[in-house]
Amino acid sequence: MSAPGPVDAQQLSWMTTRLDAALGWARKFSIFQYPFVTACCGMEYMATACSHYDVDRFGAGFPRFSPRQADVLFVVGTISHKIAPVLKRIYDQMVEPKWVVAFGVCTCTGGFYDNYATVMGIDTIIPVDCYIPGCPPRPENVLDGLIKLQEKIQHGARVTLARPPELTIPHRPEEHL
Amino acid sequence: MGAPAGSVVELLTARFPQWVIASHAYRGDQTVIIRREGLLDVCWFLRDDQAVAFNVLMDLSCVDYLTFGRQQASAPMMRSPSPLPYFMKPKPAGAEAWQRHVDEEFRFEVVYHFYSTIKNHRLRIKVPVAVGDPVVESVTRIWKAADWFEREVWDMFGIRFRGHPNLRRLLMYEEFQGHALRKDYPITKRQPLIGPVDQDPSAPKVPIIVGID
Numbered sequence: 315m316s317a318p319g320p321v322d323a324q325q326l327s328w329m330t331t332r333l334d335a336a337l338g339w340a341r342k343f344s345i346f347q348y349p350f351v352t353a354c355c356g357m358e359y360m361a362t363a364c365s366h367y368d369v370d371r372f373g374a375g376f377p378r379f380s381p382r383q384a385d386v387l388f389v390v391g392t393i394s395h396k397i398a399p400v401l402k403r404i405y406d407q408m409v410e411p412k413w414v415v416a417f418g419v420c421t422c423t424g425g426f427y428d429n430y431a432t433v434m435g436i437d438t439i440i441p442v443d444c445y446i447p448g449c450p451p452r453p454e455n456v457l458d459g460l461i462k463l464q465e466k467i468q469h470g471a472r473v474t475l476a477r478p479p480e481l482t483i484p485h486r487p488e489e490h491l
Numbered sequence: 492m493g494a495p496a497g498s499v500v501e502l503l504t505a506r507f508p509q510w511v512i513a514s515h516a517y518r519g520d521q522t523v524i525i526r527r528e529g530l531l532d533v534c535w536f537l538r539d540d541q542a543v544a545f546n547v548l549m550d551l552s553c554v555d556y557l558t559f560g561r562q563q564a565s566a567p568m569m570r571s572p573s574p575l576p577y578f579m580k581p582k583p584a585g586a587e588a589w590q591r592h593v594d595e596e597f598r599f600e601v602v603y604h605f606y607s608t609i610k611n612h613r614l615r616i617k618v619p620v621a622v623g624d625p626v627v628e629s630v631t632r633i634w635k636a637a638d639w640f641e642r643e644v645w646d647m648f649g650i651r652f653r654g655h656p657n658l659r660r661l662l663m664y665e666e667f668q669g670h671a672l673r674k675d676y677p678i679t680k681r682q683p684l685i686g687p688v689d690q691d692p693s694a695p696k697v698p699i700i701v702g703i704d
Contacts, residue, residue: 431662
């Protein structure tokens, strides 16, 4: 066997780029979702998932009810402090690569709940890739979020923990008293 | 106050004069306030007596009157009803319009709603409870439906029910300190089981928000 010759770095990077693109393309059209549905947003999730709006057009029509087989965690509905460890555990059980969608304003910021029971946005517990505010969001909004999530999956953007400034609400309970 | 003749209110008042504190009726909705020492007596009577036959416990809840009449509410003011309810004293001259005078021993009020499927009538029973000794007899032996209601009241208001088979928190988690619906529970107090994660400053901030471009 002859010694390996000098590696053509340009060709190698072309190879990995094309591979990443192919993987991203495959992943974004085969989203296995785990719907973590806790509240009324679940109705809107069902409306989006069923035939009228049909998320299957985007390759996301196959909910898996095991986190070990899922790619995207849809957190749909209010998360209370009591259920928060369960959500964290579900997230930890998912294999990489994984993405998280905060569906509805309760999961984005806590929504109109500002009390002893509610988590003020799931990004205080797990990283979130896509925020879909709305109470509940319209199915068009959900599809918009799904398409944007697909772009993110395609381009391999890293997950983020930062809540966007538009969704940051200062906590001023004394103003309501 | 206007209970019709032969009504449940009249029956209870005649039978348990030592336990009935007050009663009133408004458009057919009858309420009797009784001392907590007589709760079990009254409840056994309400369920087993054929004349009343309250076989359904519709609801069991609690009210906290901590700030009632002591601090000005933001809600539109109510004028003091006349005659005064049992837990209010006449206000002294010069008191503010919103000030009521409520006794300490009436801090909590446990409220029972009954319905009779046999007689098709309803009744509300209220039991005042002091904050220093928040114990009420459990009615789980009389109506099994009381089980979770009493657990909820214990969870939210910290009132213990003597004789309850399994008085644990119902809604909140075991690690929760205090009772969330008491008026002296701090409105901003949070007790998360898993804390907020620290933000990773090196993570690129590229979130997607739908609807904001």
